[in-house]
Amino acid sequence: MSLRHWLSAAALVLSALPASAAVNCPSLATGDYRVINFRETDPNWRHHVLHLDGDTLTVTLWNGETATLTPQAESCAYMTPDMEPMMVSRSGVFIIRSPLGMAIGLPEMTLPRKALVGTYNMIGASMGDDGLFHTDSGQVQVDSKGQLRLSTCGDGGIGACGAPGSVFGQLVANTGGGYDLQFTDGGVDRVFTFKNKNGAVHVVVSLNQLHVLTPAVARSLPAVGSRDANWSFSQSANGQLSGVNFEHRRVLSADAATQSFVRRANENCVKQTMLVNLGHDGVVGRAAGSGKNCSGQTVNFNAVAGLPTGLGLTVFGWESSDPTMPRYFGLAVEQP
Secondary structure: OOOHHHHHOOOOOOOOOOOOEEOEEEEEEEEEEEEOOOOOOOOOEEEEEEEOOOOOOEOOOOOOOEEEEEOOOOOOOEEOOOOOOOOOOOOOOOEEEEEEEEEEEEOOOOHHHHOOOOOEEEEEEOOOOOOEEEEEEEEEEEEOOOOEEEOOHHHHHHHOOOOOOOOOOOEEEEOOOOOEEEEEEEEEEEEEEEEEOOOEEEEEEOOOEEEEEEOOOOOOOOOOOOOEEEEOOOOOOOEEEOOOOOEEEEEEEEEEEOEEEEEEEEEEEEEEEEEEOOOOOOOOEEEOOOOOOOOEEEEOOEEEEEEEOOOOOEEEOOOOOOOOOEEEEEEEEEEE
């Protein structure tokens, strides 16, 4: 797949969070949000800006229409008027499972180009010439001129990363927010950025293309006994969406020598061994395997490579050279 294929994707945007916020979710603050759905065919909706009133949970859309979010039993979980589940992270980044695909929403703000300089891990989804979605991974380098280069990082994106290739694109500020990514072959995609003191994410978007970049920094092992709650969903190669999975997980053990930890989900009791900084800094993943559920039955699980962003948002997926392995792409947020 070409560089343009992988970087023709979806994006986010950033802004400081105002004080007024939803009662059942302090991180869902009043303000403007960039909402990105890379499978939306209407360009007016693919990466539009909406305004949220955190006190009333009223949303004003770009076309002036209004809607109201309905809080669910779990804090920071909502349902849209179209019965689409919406889950909010601690940073205000949210994800929506829509009949049209997967949407990411971020507080609106555009970072200056100099703040984007660095090396980023990337996972994304793009439709190939075969009409199926492929999961892309690698590293992207952004220099002080806003030029982008790509490195590949082994089969499945979990190996050591090679030397950067030649420049394939240039970031140019867009008056509508974010940036244009102007490819050397003449194509143009949109780029949106989000950053706070805990992490950063940059997303590139076009129709049927979504790629999420986050700084390639080493991740620490979680503390033994620590717990989290996590919403996630994914799409398969043919674009079929999974349901929303909500898990409460606990870390049972950690091993600094192997940079691994074992976690278990309360809902199914399955234990999984996860590896931190798998192949290169910032990747958290696991091999395909199996475990026993709460009833003693064997449950199989797929290999996965994930990129925690530090924002409560994780992007994950898998595609390797092994045709027997499922390929998929997904989004997850931790409940604040």
